[in-house]
Amino acid sequence: MTEFQATAAMGKRVQGRALVAKDGFSARYDLDRIAGTFSRPEHKLVGQSYVGRILVLDAAKGGVATAWMLHEMAARKVMPAALVLNLINPIMVQGAALADFTMISGFAVDITVEVPDGALIEIDPETAVLRILAGA
Amino acid sequence: MQLNDEEQAMLAGEAGEACRWAIEHQLRVGRYFRAPDLVRVSQAHIMADTESLGVAGVEWLERLAARPGSQVCIPTITDPRGTDFAAAARLKQQEWMLALERRAIAAFQALGVLMTDTCINYQTIMPAVLGEHMAYGDTGVVIYTNSVLGARSNFEGGPSALAAGLTGRTPRYGYHLPEQRRATLLVRVDHTPDALHDWGALGGIVGRIAGDYWQVPAVVGIDRIPGSDELKHFGAALASFGSVALFHMAGVTPEADAAIDPSLPTAATITAADIAAFQAAYLNRIDSVDVVVFSSPQLSLFELRTLAAMLDGRRTTVPLIAITSPQIKPDADRSGITGRIEAAGGLVLSGMCFYQSYAREMAEANGWRNLVTPSAKLVNILGGYGYRPALLSMQRCVDAACTGRIAV
Numbered sequence: 001m002t003e004f005q006a007t008a009a010m011g012k013r014v015q016g017r018a019l020v021a022k023d024g025f026s027a028r029y030d031l032d033r034i035a036g037t038f039s040r041p042e043h044k045l046v047g048q049s050y051v052g053r054i055l056v057l058d059a060a061k062g063g064v065a066t067a068w069m070l071h072e073m074a075a076r077k078v079m080p081a082a083l084v085l086n087l088i089n090p091i092m093v094q095g096a097a098l099a100d101f102t103m104i105s106g107f108a109v110d111i112t113v114e115v116p117d118g119a120l121i122e123i124d125p126e127t128a129v130l131r132i133l134a135g136a
Numbered sequence: 137m138q139l140n141d142e143e144q145a146m147l148a149g150e151a152g153e154a155c156r157w158a159i160e161h162q163l164r165v166g167r168y169f170r171a172p173d174l175v176r177v178s179q180a181h182i183m184a185d186t187e188s189l190g191v192a193g194v195e196w197l198e199r200l201a202a203r204p205g206s207q208v209c210i211p212t213i214t215d216p217r218g219t220d221f222a223a224a225a226r227l228k229q230q231e232w233m234l235a236l237e238r239r240a241i242a243a244f245q246a247l248g249v250l251m252t253d254t255c256i257n258y259q260t261i262m263p264a265v266l267g268e269h270m271a272y273g274d275t276g277v278v279i280y281t282n283s284v285l286g287a288r289s290n291f292e293g294g295p296s297a298l299a300a301g302l303t304g305r306t307p308r309y310g311y312h313l314p315e316q317r318r319a320t321l322l323v324r325v326d327h328t329p330d331a332l333h334d335w336g337a338l339g340g341i342v343g344r345i346a347g348d349y350w351q352v353p354a355v356v357g358i359d360r361i362p363g364s365d366e367l368k369h370f371g372a373a374l375a376s377f378g379s380v381a382l383f384h385m386a387g388v389t390p391e392a393d394a395a396i397d398p399s400l401p402t403a404a405t406i407t408a409a410d411i412a413a414f415q416a417a418y419l420n421r422i423d424s425v426d427v428v429v430f431s432s433p434q435l436s437l438f439e440l441r442t443l444a445a446m447l448d449g450r451r452t453t454v455p456l457i458a459i460t461s462p463q464i465k466p467d468a469d470r471s472g473i474t475g476r477i478e479a480a481g482g483l484v485l486s487g488m489c490f491y492q493s494y495a496r497e498m499a500e501a502n503g504w505r506n507l508v509t510p511s512a513k514l515v516n517i518l519g520g521y522g523y524r525p526a527l528l529s530m531q532r533c534v535d536a537a538c539t540g541r542i543a544v
Contacts, residue, residue: 067293
């Protein structure tokens with residue numbers, strides 16, 4: 001089992017399959033939140049479903065809408081299981097705080113390189129640790 | 137985080153349940169960023185269109201507003217809403233959208249929020265002062281306020297801006313800290329843009345280079361003092377493409393001299409060809425036009441006046457939508473600008489913003505796909521909503537509205 005220490009995390013402990021890309025994340029810019037898919041044509045995950053997956057992405061992007069949208073997505077249960085980012089911005093943290101959503105960020109390595117797409121991973125917010133439990 | 141006696145009392149619920157929620161929320165956010173304490177803010181600005189809120193968000197707001205004593209304690213204003221009620225039918229927005237908007241407005245008003253419905257409050261309501269701490273939403277508002285005015289704000293999403301309105305404070309991290317405001321990368325520009333869409337393209341290019349919230353680009357080489365609308369489009373695009381909240385522009389912005397380390401290596405040099413290539417990348421995707429949009433940010437009175445002059449004596453053949461703030465719209469009406477735009481077939485809306493107004497549903501209802509605009513921010517956002525947007529000058533946008541095609 002491989003572990004990665006992050007600088008900060010919040011939310012509940014979760015396990016799930018990783019959906020990985022060296023790309024950004026913004027609920028407004030990147031998602032069709034009704035269909036539960038990435039919809040931005042330039043996004044590396046375009047067309048893929050994010051529902052129930054732990055998204056492992058590079059940086060928080062876009063504007064301020066994600067702060068509400070995570071809460072709205074959670075209410076409809078069309079939602080990722082958690083969000084893992086190399087670089088966070090305030091909006092993701094504010095949105096996760098409102099939605100009680102699991103998020104972790106800030107690693108000594110590029111986490112999008114270290115986590116294989118499809119791997120079973122665990123986020124432990126209490127210790128701010130990401131664990132790879134099984135490969136893809 | 138260190139809390140003073142007043143803040144401890146808020147946490148204990150002595151200022152009401154809404155205020156207790158607010159400070160608990162701020163503690164969760166502040167601890168994530170290791171904020172040492174809270175800083176008092178002068179104003180809060182809330183982004184809260186109902187496409188973002190959804191039914192769940194509106195219900196959450198209504199529950200908060202219903203708690204006894206739930207009132208903001210500092211001037212708290214709003215970003216554009218999801219509709220202009222007077223034009224909703226022409227936009228083919230549905231009744232459930234309007235009903236949700238009315239509920240959100242009622243909840244905000246019950247909380248004491250002023251429904252300004254604008255993303256250009258720095259041009260129209262009350263500009264911040266150098267060094268003043270704010271809790272602003274809308275990335276374009278934050279970047280302009282931080283960079284051009286020298287005030288201090290992080291991106292505050294709707295819930296956090298509302299929390300700041302309720303407590304009068306926000307966690308002290310990020311751009312509230314002087315040490316975070318120093319330039320982290322230097323971009324040289326060898327061509328000072330002329331048109332607004334060129335300023336937007338420049339902002340987009342710098343945003344792509346910067347890439348994340350914690351980068352503070354320093355722009356060197358601008359050879360004149362840009363106007364407020366030029367910096368508005370530059371900043372809005374930089375914030376949109378890069379998630380950037382602060383830039384410095386040598387010889388222009390108030391903190392540039394102190395914040396730019398002369399030994400900072402040059403990350404990139406941007407030329408006129410780079411700006412043209414940025415715009416051409418969008419233009420290659422479409423030739424015919426379904427809708428022409430002037431929005432994002434809302435237009436100033438001067439932008440509207442320019443648009444009116446371009447439309448005088450002409451007639452649009454595809455929808456042309458120009459969106460401004462509720463503060464500007466009456467001036468445009470009184471001075472005849474609205475009438476000139478509408479005489480040419482255009483539609484002047486206020487208090488909304490195109491991408492915050494159920495853009496996907498409007499596209500489906502109206503058959504809109506190919507969209508042209510002078511807003512780089514708008515082209516960056518709308519791809520994910522199913523549009524094929526192109527970035528053109530105001531003049532070429534007007535020509536496209538009159539012919540239905542993009543002139544080569």
